[in-house]
Amino acid sequence: MSLTLEERSEALAAAVDAGDGRLPPALVDGARALLLRVAQRVGLSSEHTVVALAGATGSGKSSLLNALVGMDLAETGVQRPTTSHALAVVVAADDEGARDATRRASPRPDTAPGAVGPLLDWLEVDRRHTVVASREVGGGSHRRRSDRRAPTAGTVPPGLVLLDLPDHDSVVVQNRFRAERLVDRADLLVWVVDPQKYADAALHERYLRTLVGHDDVVVLALNQADRLSAAEADAVLADLRRLAALDGLTRARTLAVSARTGEGVDALRGLVARAVERREATTQRYGADLRAVAETVVRACGEPTPSRARASTDTLLDALEDAAGVPTVVDAVRRSAVRQARARTGWPPVRWLARLRPDPLRRLRLAPRPERQAELTRTSLPAAGPGPRALAATAVREHARDALAGAPDAWVLAARASLDVAALPDALDHAVARTPLLPERPVWWWRALGAVQWALLAAALVGGLWLAGLALLAYLRLDEPVTPVWGPAPAPTVLLVGGVLAGVLLAALGALAAHVGARRRARAARRRLRASVREVAQRLVLDPLAAQVDALTRCRSEATRAAAR
Incomplete structure (x- = not known):
């Protein structure tokens, strides 16, 4: 179903x-000017159809206007053209009253519904004549029509505004x-x-070729x-038909006329x-104008191809991760994580050595801290080098290119300009x-293993003190008390040696578990960092x-809708 003008x-x-x-x-300005022109024309009289006689010097526009209305209203010249200002002939119904067909009318306020005055003011045509629809072509007296039937091909219809335009050349x-x-x-x-x-290049190149799609009007x-x-x-x-077809007006109507002999005038009058x-000419004319501009907008939107943005998002995030350190x-x-685990699960006599090593996260100012404090903290990560920065910038450009694949350069450049790339380093550091x-609290198994380590150390100390005694x-x-034997060795020896060996072995197992847990925590941290990036x-x-993609899609879809026939 065809769209309305609105x-x-x-x-x-x-x-x-x-x-x-x-x-x-230029396209945007032209489109908005056209939209304003359409709104103005639709808001004016819908009961009148504006028909313009356009042509070159000496083509006989004025003579043809006189022949169409059957009166000598337009001045004609023999040696040079006389039409420097447009002339309007308004054909009124009998009950509108006859006007003086030869007087020069000036613009005047007219607030009557459907009145032609505002329309002529909008057209900026000051030279106006009014004739009644009952006037027969070729002269004749005025008479009252007794019916409302449409005029035949031999009469001038009411509602017509016929314009004689200045020469286009x-x-x-x-x-x-x-x-x-x-x-x-x-x-x-x-x-x-x-x-x-009729084959003048100025006519065809400057005017007719710009009217492609306007065949009906x-x-x-x-x-x-x-x-x-x-x-x-x-x-x-x-x-003439061949040239019109080359101009893109394959369905434009052509006919031969003679203002002097009247040949073809009745056919042209009947067509008008x-x-x-x-009352379709207004809709057809401005509908064609809107379609032509809409088709230009569609072409200006390019031919978007299926977006590769999803595939390139991972590449973008990888590059930004590198740039963020x-x-x-x-x-x-x-x-x-390994340092913390060793400091809590290592063999107690030497675990203090692990605390002497600097905490890597603290050196980067990334140690666990309250959320409010973290929001105000900057890291001490070294600034990204030229390589990561270049990779990040390249990834952003390529992502923009992929997101707008097939779009014209203007859209891609506008998309890149909308990206605040300069804010990326600070934003990434803050993220x-x-x-x-x-986690701010120690892992539960660290505490359990640490408790066992202290118990083993206590056993070793008891065994050592026992042996010392x-x-x-x-x-x-002095007489030695009876020392119990546990298995192959005395109890104090078992406590001392067993406590030390078990503690060292447990520390080794704890270190191995710490490395495994640290890798798992590093992977979890990377997932959280990637989410922040x-x-x-x-x-x-x-x-x-x-x-930008939504704007392009909306622009193209709405323009395609406006261009639909």
Whole structure:
């Protein structure tokens, strides 16, 4: 189902708004000017159809206007063109009252519904004439119509606003400007050509080729056909159709007319009458204008290909991790976890040595601390070198390229400009600083193993003291108490040797478990760090790019909708 002018205008406006800043400025300005023009035309009289007679110098526009209305209203010239300002002939119904057909009308306020005055003011046409619909072509008296039937091909229909435009090839620039402005605002365009200038390059390149898609509202009238034989007229018409097809107007209507003899005038008048009666010319004209601009917007959006952004997100995050020093932090987490485990599970007599070693995380100012303090802390990680920074910048550019694959350069450049790459280093450092890396409380098995280690040390001390006491008694030649034997050795020996050996063995097992646990904690820390890096990437890279992709998608989809027939 075809869109209404309002729906098509809304779709094009949405597309232009979505593409503002990425679409060519001239295209955006032209589209908004067209939308304003459409809104203004729709807000004016819907009961009138504006038909413009446009053509080159000497094509006979004014004579053809007089022939169409059956009155000499437009001044004609023999030696030079006389149309420097547009002339409007308004065809009114009988009950609107006859106007003086020869007076010059000036712009005047007119607030009546459907009144033609505001329409002519918008067209900026000051020279106005009013005729009644009952006037027969070729002269004749006024008469009241007794019915409301549509006029036949031999009458001028009510609701017609017929314009005689200045020459589009006038040497006076202001005349050409007036003609071009009215060509843009007319509902139905009748291009009046003559046998000498019908193939003029200026006509085809500057005007007709810009009207591609406007076939329904373009008529090519070959005037002065009386100067040609029937065969010559047919040949010129055939060539005119060929040129129009090359201009993209394959369905434009063409006919031969003669303002002097009246040949073809009735056919042209009937064509205009049907357009006025159907009241479709305005919709067709401005609908074609909106479609043409919308098609240009679609082309300006490029041909987006399936996005590779998901595949490149991992590459982006890897590069940002390197730039943030995540590998260094993960290694520090692993070594810090081992240090903490050894300090709590090692053999008590030597575990203090582990505490003498500096904590890798503390050196980086990443030791576990309250969340509020972490939010205000910067790390002491070394600044990323040129290599990681270059890799990060390259990853961001490539991700933008992949996210907007197939989009024009303007969209890609706008997307890159929307990325706050300069804020990435500080944001990444802050993300690393506030990421919890290790639990603040010791692991439960550290406490259990530490308790066992202290028990074994106590047993070894008891055994040692026991053996020392026995040695002292022997040195003093005192009677030694009976020493119990546990297995192959006396109890104090078992306590001393067993406590030391078991403690050392348990410390070795604890160290092995500490390395295994440290690797697991390092992997968990890396997952949390990657999540923090992803948050930064989401805020500074992914979300801005997603907004650009959404804008491109919305611009293209709305423009495609506006361009639909």
